[in-house]
Amino acid sequence: MQAQPSGTGSHLSHLYCPKSGERYDADRIQQLSRIGAPLLAAYDLASLARSWRPADLAGREPTLWRYRELLPVRDPAHVVSLGEGFTPLLPLPRLGRELGIGGLWMKDEGIVPTGSFKARGAAVGVSRARELGVTRLAMPTNGNAGAAWALYAARAGIRATIVMPKDAPAITRQEIAICGADLYLVEGLISDAGRIVAQAVAEGGLYDASTLKEPYRIEGKKTMGLELAEQCGWRLPDVILYPTGGGVGLIGLHKAFKELRELGWIDPSRPLPRLVAVQASGCAPIVRAWEARATVSEFWPDSRTVAFGINVPKALGDFLVLEALYESEGCAVAVDDDDLLAAQRRAAECEGAFVCPEGAALFAAARELRRNGWIRGGERVVALNTGAGIKYPDTFRADPPLLQPGDRLPL
């Protein structure tokens, strides 16, 4: 199973089960491991370390495909791109002062196709699915992932079937339906949607694109970490806050940093960034597990939060999220909806950033972690805003006065 450098230069070597260590062939369609765990992609990092240097990135296009050696797609002809990635890393000086964090930054994942970081997973996941011959896929979603996968699948010529809670953000329905995907709503949560998809997969032979049931979405999310490292000049920040539902992005960040360390692109003597899983008080299974130093989470009954993307009562990859928190000496924090909505407003007022409610939760969490000293003075802190506020029109109510033509402004 030695990796052959290929058209893209991908050094993908094999897949493996992180629970059993068992290896799987990466060049055929795979879903979960034999024991029901997510499969992870491995690369021939030793070989890559000899041939690939940060300077090789100069002049490459500002998308996530600039890291193609560390991505699973082998043939450039299979890359399905809408121009995703290389999102800005923005200083937030005024909000930072308010929170007592001088070195506060935001990586803004609202500035990607579909307005959500889910585009990264979809771009890489759909590209690799096409490369492996997939023609039909299905998945449950809280909205944004389904929208991204439906649109990228349309561009790839793959037929998509998407099931989502009827309370998911309304705009994602339009995104999914307008590109011709088969969309179903369910009177329930993403876990209900997941059971419906699982049955259809078992009966209909569809490719299961559910979170972590295919191995490549995480590789797309991983590129957030690669970009962040490059944007920081290969000197990583001290703390990264991430809104945690399924947790794929957090697992991906940690995987990215470990791969960069193996490549020798970041200093192995420095600790990796402390990862913070931020959840809503109304759905905080990872926080509860982390507080108990558990290795898996428990299903969170009657979960609810306005931050719809992190309303995930039990994540398939919970053990990987918790492992990343323990390994990085990070933590997990829950914030109330009222606090995250107030933080959403302050980010807009102070910085002109209209972030999604999931992203806003990070600033509420940062305030708390600075107050209790977990974030120390002078530390460099990056909040990973996972999407654009414009996808959530109901989280802020505007009530402007109505004028008639010829009226004056009350200045």
Place this chain on the structure above:
Amino acid sequence: MQAQPSGTGSHLSHLYCPKSGERYDADRIQQLSRIGAPLLAAYDLASLARSWRPADLAGREPTLWRYRELLPVRDPAHVVSLGEGFTPLLPLPRLGRELGIGGLWMKDEGIVPTGSFKARGAAVGVSRARELGVTRLAMPTNGNAGAAWALYAARAGIRATIVMPKDAPAITRQEIAICGADLYLVEGLISDAGRIVAQAVAEGGLYDASTLKEPYRIEGKKTMGLELAEQCGWRLPDVILYPTGGGVGLIGLHKAFKELRELGWIDPSRPLPRLVAVQASGCAPIVRAWEARATVSEFWPDSRTVAFGINVPKALGDFLVLEALYESEGCAVAVDDDDLLAAQRRAAECEGAFVCPEGAALFAAARELRRNGWIRGGERVVALNTGAGIKYPDTFRADPPLLQPGDRLPL
């Protein structure tokens, strides 16, 4: 008035009235010229041509600020950025085949802060306003420009007053209100909003940020042309389609190409791209003027279209738009709402691109122009999609079936 290279390297020299030719000092606040025309920014291109090369762009950040020598902001400390620009230029092979245009590309301006190309004008306009000492601004808007200016103004610490038609896209209300701007709706069109703002400006001493009433928004829009040229390897496409309301982007594209020609960065022996102003049949003053070979447009009464951003019955810069069409040997085309909505759907189905209705109008226009031979076989055609479809939830109605937990998919 010789330009002094400065902190940013800006070679801004002066402002001038394109009607009278009169010069104005660029380093104080200016609005319209003495005869009521928009002022345009001029640069010391002769000096810049000697010192600046395309190779100098290598390694610069992928935002519009990479062209800072051709932008008006002199001090980097005044740059107000949310990471805007360097949007992807995407091939549209399947949609292109359907339209008979093999070389069809889309520059996707949905992938910027606020999800609309208005962010470019706001970033440069607000930055320069801050540099010149503006503390309060006001403007009328059809929604997206107001949202962009409000958010960038918040980041700059400038207070913004925005007036918009009550029928403008609802999400833009939230964008404007959440960042603390003063927002008013008006029972009417953008022209009614404009009159209210004009009175407030006259009485209250506010900076008037209305389209083309300040000179720098167009400089931000111009960067679409600079990027396009760089992304095409300094060999411009044959045709560029642009959805035309106020028309600032079209004027900016043309200005960009002429400046690049003077710098010697593009081949002066090749014709400039033929610019196409695309309007809606329900509001087509530029099309009517172009058909009459007129130099100005007439107010279009009772204008209406689902493509709200191009519902502009009379543009202040109409004479500049028409001049750009004549100079570039372009044309103007009107499309029906039904056709643009159908094109919006086809773009999503074929390419996974959920474009705004204004952007969709371009594909309807391209179909017509190819059919009547104005676009010739083998030409390279770029559609400039001005925003993300997600900002217009009402232009497509999704009506998915509702399942109960435990239901099966009808596969």
